[in-house]
Amino acid sequence: MxxxxxxxxxxxxxxxxxxxxxxxxxxxxxxxxxxxxxxxxxxxxxxxxxxxxxxxxxxxxxxxxxxxxxxxxxxxxxxxxxxxxxxxxxxxxxxxxxxxxxxxxxxxxxxxxxxxxxxxxxxxxxxxxxxxxxxxxxxxxxxxxxxxxxxxxxxxxxxxxxxxxxxxxxxxxxxxxxxxxxxLPPWAGDAAIARVLERVHEAPEKPWTVPDLSAVAGLSKTAFTQRFTNAVGQSPMRYLTGQRLHRAARLLRETDLPLASIARRVGYSTEFALSGAFRREYGLAPGRFRAGPAA
CATH class of the missing domain: 2.60.120.280 (Regulatory protein AraC)
Known part of the structure; x- marks a missing residue:
């Protein structure tokens, strides 16, 4: 997608x-x-x-x-x-x-x-x-x-x-x-940053690091981090975390997958690691989010 x-x-x-x-x-x-x-x-x-x-x-x-x-x-x-x-x-x-x-x-x-x-x-x-x-x-x-x-x-x-x-x-x-x-957003005209965003959206579950992403962009680690932050408005790892948690929220609302399976699908090693990150981003536990009204 x-x-x-x-x-x-x-x-x-x-x-x-x-x-x-x-x-x-x-x-x-x-x-x-x-x-x-x-x-x-x-x-x-x-x-x-x-x-x-x-x-x-x-x-x-x-x-x-x-x-x-x-x-x-x-x-x-x-x-x-x-x-x-x-x-x-x-x-x-x-x-x-x-x-x-x-x-x-x-x-x-x-x-x-x-x-x-x-x-x-x-x-x-x-x-x-x-x-x-x-x-x-x-x-x-x-x-x-x-x-x-x-x-x-x-x-x-x-x-x-x-x-x-x-x-x-x-x-x-x-x-x-x-x-x-x-x-369009500033990154839309930057082929290197757009390529990184595409890869992150395709596979947020991969154990991405800043060196991995800078290699996708074809830039040095320092140049990539500065260019990404200026274009997107967030650091590369903060953006990656946001995408992982958005994907987790969708899976919680749209599927009945257990939390451990969702954690693996969005790049977290355990359901406890996902729960902590999810609570910080959404203000409530994944279980309570899943039980909330979707319509």
Missing amino acids: DVLGEALAGIRIGRAEACSVRQSGAWGWRYPAFPGSGFHLVLSGEAWLVTASAPPRRLGAGDVVFTPWGAEHGLSHAPAPLSGLPRAVRREDLPQPARPDVEFLCGAYWLDHGPVPHYLRSLPEVVAVSPDHGRSPQMRPLMELVRAGLADAGPASEVTRPALLDLVLTHLLRQWVDENAGG
């Missing part, structure tokens, strides 16, 4: 919430900052994306707004200052017009424990993407499947909805990455 795919998979360990919102007339909502990643998918009609740091952006059907690290933002029927929008309320407290001017999906992955994946923290506060149906013709039927999935309350719907949304976010973020080279 590549760095972007790993990061998107990493947010799935959070509490997933999603709902559809239908609005008519004059409306606007401010979504406060929160610990996690969020998104909006415009299903029909038009809206305006409002942030504190950029001009308002018009959104149309199919457009997706992604907040990689849960930054404050707003949606409105017309351009407006973010500070002037009322705080968003629960869907149950909203009127549901029979003939809405706009309908959009709101979703979030709440990370009650542990940080947002490092790659996502390096992206802009808000990413807005209009799907390129010419280059990605699968997006149109995928959007229709998402719309149908919202109304599906049958068996396995809680499994299929996140899977569909994952596909939408993955396709659109890859498109955004292709179109916005200037907005």
Whole structure:
């Protein structure tokens, strides 16, 4: 799995919430900052994306707004200052017009424990993407499947909805990455550091050392450590630890593997070593994390 795919998979360990919102007339909502990643998918009609740091952006059907690290933002029927929008309320407290001017999906992955994946923290506060149906013709039927999935309350719907949304976010973020080279993290243009990150994400369980990683980069140990830290914002071993623990968190939530097996899969010699590191990163023991709500 590549760095972007790993990061998107990493947010799935959070509490997933999603709902559809239908609005008519004059409306606007401010979504406060929160610990996690969020998104909006415009299903029909038009809206305006409002942030504190950029001009308002018009959104149309199919457009997706992604907040990689849960930054404050707003949606409105017309351009407006973010500070002037009322705080968003629960869907149950909203009127549901029979003939809405706009309908959009709101979703979030709440990370009650542990940080947002490092790659996502390096992206802009808000990413807005209009799907390129010419280059990605699968997006149109995928959007229709998402719309149908919202109304599906049958068996396995809680499994299929996140899977569909994952596909939408993955396709659109890859498109955004292709179109916005200037907005990528500093390491994205450094082939040596990108190569190291790829190897770490492919096999975090390997007993990597700084000399091992500097050899992958083709640099001396000192030059590699400085270059990696400047580009990524963390030392090589701190980054490796974070990736191992993110992988462990995913395995705890997505599998029933015993802790000893998970420890071996993410590069820890014993379950006790993993437990100590996990508690320091996530603030609770692996067992309690596994028992927590995933949806």
